[in-house]
Amino acid sequence: SQQGEEDPQALSIQEGENATMNCSYKTSIxxxxxxxxxxxxxxxxxxxxxxxxxxxxxxxxxxxxxTSKKSSSLLxxxxxxxxxxxxxxxxxxxGAQKLVFGQGTRLTINx
Amino acid sequence: DAGVIQSPxxxxxxxxxxxxxxxxxxxxxxxxxWYRQTMMRGLELLIYFNNNVPIDDSxxxxxxxxxxxxxxxxxxxxxxxxxxxxxxxxxxxxxxxWEPQHFGDGTRLSIL
Numbered sequence: 001s002q003q004g005e006e007d008p009q010a011l012s013i014q015e016g017e018n019a020t021m022n023c024s025y026k027t028s029i030x031x032x033x034x035x036x037x038x039x040x041x042x043x044x045x046x047x048x049x050x051x052x053x054x055x056x057x058x059x060x061x062x063x064x065x066x067t068s069k070k071s072s073s074l075l076x077x078x079x080x081x082x083x084x085x086x087x088x089x090x091x092x093x094x095g096a097q098k099l100v101f102g103q104g105t106r107l108t109i110n111x
Numbered sequence: 112d113a114g115v116i117q118s119p120x121x122x123x124x125x126x127x128x129x130x131x132x133x134x135x136x137x138x139x140x141x142x143x144x145w146y147r148q149t150m151m152r153g154l155e156l157l158i159y160f161n162n163n164v165p166i167d168d169s170x171x172x173x174x175x176x177x178x179x180x181x182x183x184x185x186x187x188x189x190x191x192x193x194x195x196x197x198x199x200x201x202x203x204x205x206x207x208x209w210e211p212q213h214f215g216d217g218t219r220l221s222i223l
Binding site: 033035041048096097098099100101102104 | 142156
């Protein structure tokens, strides 16, 4: 089964609102990453948070990590139509370079 | 700065045929990953290379799949013979060591 599970599977909000997506995982990790995928395109790396970090910011993105609960959240503030995409969390199994991706959250921003 | 380049972007072929997908990683990157994405199974890692050497091929579905990386600037994923259940989008990604991965735009493969 997938290491990472995103919640919700789909999210539809109005432009300007904040969007929050959650990710849960099962085993110990070195870091957790979030990627975005626009329709018909490859994944694009957004942000990486290490296991010893609790929160990280990048522009309108805020990521939190709770290793005790094995969960992470991605917050996109002041959403724009261009944020419409699927968002995936990815975890590396401790000591391994390869990533395991969740099933993703499909985000739709309505103008 | 050119990104990861995959070819072809689309491939439609009949079952039983050999399919070869190609990938050119970002120059200077030493790790290369092949993924498959389907609605049912999501994004799955098939195989990855470090410095042109296959490190983990545990995700390769079966012997019909093979991957090579003859040099640092080129990799292929081959399916022979192809089956309809191989229909998916195949992505190649590259990275410098443990840094985040850069993905190509994928090859959409349809096996009829």
